[in-house]
Amino acid sequence: MSESSPEGRLAQLYFLRRVQVQHLEETDRWIATEEQRAAEHAQRRPPPATPDWALERGKRALPVLVHTGQCWNAFFMQAIEALTRGGVPPCARCEPDKDLGVLD
The missing domain is CATH 1.20.5 (Single alpha-helices involved in coiled-coils or other helix-helix interfaces)
Known part of the structure; x- marks a missing residue:
C-alpha cells in the first residue's frame, strides 16, 4: 500500500x-x-465600594434627581413606605425588606 x-x-x-x-x-x-x-x-x-451618590427615578423610570450619600435617609423612609403601604414588592435578590426590618 x-x-x-x-x-x-x-x-x-x-x-x-x-x-x-x-x-x-x-x-x-x-x-x-x-x-x-x-x-x-x-x-x-474585595467587593466594589457602594457609590457616594444615588439616582432617583420618577415615572417611566426616568431619572429625576441625583443625590449624595448623605441624602440616603430620605430614601430609607421612602423604601419603608413603599414596602409597607405602597404595595411595592422587595427585590428577591438583594432583599431590602430584611435590611430595612420590614416584612419579616
Missing part, C-alpha cells in the same frame, strides 16, 4: 485527527485551569 493510495491517505488523515484531538483536549485542560485561577482570583478581590 503506497502513501498515494486512498488507504494511505485515509490512514494519514486519521492520524492527523488523533493528533488534533489530543491538542484540543490539552487546550481544554489549559482553559479549565485558567478559569479556575480566575474564579479563585475573583473570590479574593
Whole structure:
C-alpha cells in the first residue's frame, strides 16, 4: 500500500485527527485551569465600594434627581413606605425588606 493510495491517505488523515484531538483536549485542560485561577482570583478581590451618590427615578423610570450619600435617609423612609403601604414588592435578590426590618 503506497502513501498515494486512498488507504494511505485515509490512514494519514486519521492520524492527523488523533493528533488534533489530543491538542484540543490539552487546550481544554489549559482553559479549565485558567478559569479556575480566575474564579479563585475573583473570590479574593474585595467587593466594589457602594457609590457616594444615588439616582432617583420618577415615572417611566426616568431619572429625576441625583443625590449624595448623605441624602440616603430620605430614601430609607421612602423604601419603608413603599414596602409597607405602597404595595411595592422587595427585590428577591438583594432583599431590602430584611435590611430595612420590614416584612419579616
